[in-house]
Amino acid sequence: MNCFNHQTTPAIGLCKACSRGLCSDCATDLDHGLACTGTHEERVNDLEMIISRNATAFKDASKNIYIVPVFYIAMGLIFGGYSLYEGRGVSHFSFVLGAGFIIFGVVLLVRNRKIFVKGQ
Ligand SMILES: [Zn+2]
Ligand SMILES: [Zn+2]
Incomplete structure (x- = not known):
């Protein structure tokens, strides 16, 4: 493939913004990729920023x-444990609430693992 601007010069790479072939005179190396000199440097930088921001957000989330989930499960144990400690039995409101918290926490944990762990 040849440079988009110089049809006889071989391209050294592609612009990340427009995917056109660029020779060394037309390309600006931005460390994370090439851009058309004078037209797409800013755009490629913006793209890179968006990509790395998303990657960071995903990493934090995972x-x-x-x-x-652990917070919900802990809350559930506190509620449930408290009602048992008080001798109120399993039909008491706080035990039911605690069980609900634990179930919700486990469901959340399984769901989150599916979303984040699978893709790694
Ligand atoms: Zn370009
Ligand atoms: Zn060129």
Whole structure:
């Protein structure tokens, strides 16, 4: 493939914004990719920023997948444990509430694992 602007010069790579072939005179190396000199540097930088931001957000989210479910399960144990401790039995409201929290936490945990762990 040849440069989009210089039909006789071989291209050294593609612009990340428009995917046109570029020779060394037309390409600007932005470390994370090539861009058309003078026209697409800003656009390629913007694209890169969006991509790396999303990657960071995804990484943070996958780190936090256990925190919310564990919080619900802990709440459930506190509610349920408290009602048992008080001798109120399993039909008491706080035990039912606690069981609900634990079930919700487990469902959340399974769901989060499916979303984040599978793709890695
Ligand atoms: Zn371009
Ligand atoms: Zn060129």
